[in-house]
Amino acid sequence: MMSYKNLGLSNTKKMFENAMAGEYAVPAYNFNNMEQIQAIITACVESQSPVILQVSKGARSYANETLLKFMGQGAIEMMKEMAKQKGLKEIPIALHLDHGDSFETCKACIDSGFSSVMIDGSHFPYEENIALTKKVVDYAHEFNVTVEGELGVLAGVEDDVVAEESTYTKPEEVVDFVSRTGVDSLAISIGTSHGANKFTPEQCTKNEDGVFVPPPLKFKILEAIEEQLPGFPIVLHGSSSVPLEAVKIINENGGAIKDAVGLPETELKNATKSAVCKVNIDSDGRLWMTATLRKVFAESPSEFDPRKYLGPARSALIEMYKHKNKNVLGSSNRV
Numbered sequence: 001m002m003s004y005k006n007l008g009l010s011n012t013k014k015m016f017e018n019a020m021a022g023e024y025a026v027p028a029y030n031f032n033n034m035e036q037i038q039a040i041i042t043a044c045v046e047s048q049s050p051v052i053l054q055v056s057k058g059a060r061s062y063a064n065e066t067l068l069k070f071m072g073q074g075a076i077e078m079m080k081e082m083a084k085q086k087g088l089k090e091i092p093i094a095l096h097l098d099h100g101d102s103f104e105t106c107k108a109c110i111d112s113g114f115s116s117v118m119i120d121g122s123h124f125p126y127e128e129n130i131a132l133t134k135k136v137v138d139y140a141h142e143f144n145v146t147v148e149g150e151l152g153v154l155a156g157v158e159d160d161v162v163a164e165e166s167t168y169t170k171p172e173e174v175v176d177f178v179s180r181t182g183v184d185s186l187a188i189s190i191g192t193s194h195g196a197n198k199f200t201p202e203q204c205t206k207n208e209d210g211v212f213v214p215p216p217l218k219f220k221i222l223e224a225i226e227e228q229l230p231g232f233p234i235v236l237h238g239s240s241s242v243p244l245e246a247v248k249i250i251n252e253n254g255g256a257i258k259d260a261v262g263l264p265e266t267e268l269k270n271a272t273k274s275a276v277c278k279v280n281i282d283s284d285g286r287l288w289m290t291a292t293l294r295k296v297f298a299e300s301p302s303e304f305d306p307r308k309y310l311g312p313a314r315s316a317l318i319e320m321y322k323h324k325n326k327n328v329l330g331s332s333n334r335v
């Protein structure tokens with residue numbers, strides 16, 4: 001049993017209290033490899049933003065769960081050193097399990113030093129979701145680890161799990177769910193979606209440039225949830241904006257990403273003014289990394305030193321994370 005506190009990590013409690021009071025959202029960025037974690041830490045130290053490092057089940061099997069845990073620990077040490085060198089403040093970092101699918105996975109993460117876990121029982125019937133979530137909360141809270149639950153189903157692809165249709169969160173269920181499970185935050189479904197194809201062309205309208213415009217988020221549902229749970233931290237998954245610029249670079253350099261549609265950053269920005277305290281962004285990082293790699297390979301076909309293509313990809317990620325912190329989530333200069 002390794003407590004996250006000994007690793008220098010933070011749970012999400014204070015982070016969300018500050019985010020609620022300051023009307024911004026804490027970024028939750030996924031990582032699977034070294035360049036991603038370096039970019040997240042660099043960007044968040046330089047923009048002085050708290051950050052939630054997220055690891056999905058897929059990431060744990062891809063990168064090896066032991067290695068990932070130590071990468072999380074390494075991130076803390078890197079952050080401290082970097083803050084000192086640049087004369088900046090240290091930033092709070094949470095290490096969070098994204099979409100935990102069972103009590104066992106959550107327990108393994110808690111036992112190995114994660115400071116926060118998500119248990120996603122949203123695809124189960126309501127009472128089963130409550131029972132599973134409560135079991136995780138009871139265990140996690142013994143160690144002050146914070147727990148995120150989910151009500152409502154997001155459409156899209158998350159790791160290998162595909163949900164064809166979304167089911168919006170029912171505001172009339174949230175008080176019962178939160179009080180019976182004891183969760184610390186709640187992921188809701190109000191029209192965001194996982195992956196780079198968040199909406200089908202049929203669901204969208206087109207603007208004068210022929211660009212797809214997705215249907216607006218269901219802010220009415222968010223408001224109704226806030227009325228039911230005043231001051232309670234809400235989480236938005238599937239919140240990448242899927243930048244056309246990155247998709248264009250990919251497709252101009254041999255890629256084939258069709259009908260990609262994301263969530264406009266302006267809508268996300270509006271959501272952070274509310275009880276939304278955590279915003280999950282994964283696809284945008286994947287797209288910028290891919291765009292940069294394709295460009296480097298197209299322009300320098302003889303290049304075979306991984307540092308020469310992963311390095312530029314890492315730089316692109318740093319820029320993107322800083323942009324999100326500063327211009328979308330409002331989490332810059334909040335430490």
Ligand SMILES: [Zn+2]
Pocket residue numbers: 099158194237238280
């Ligand atoms: Zn998600």
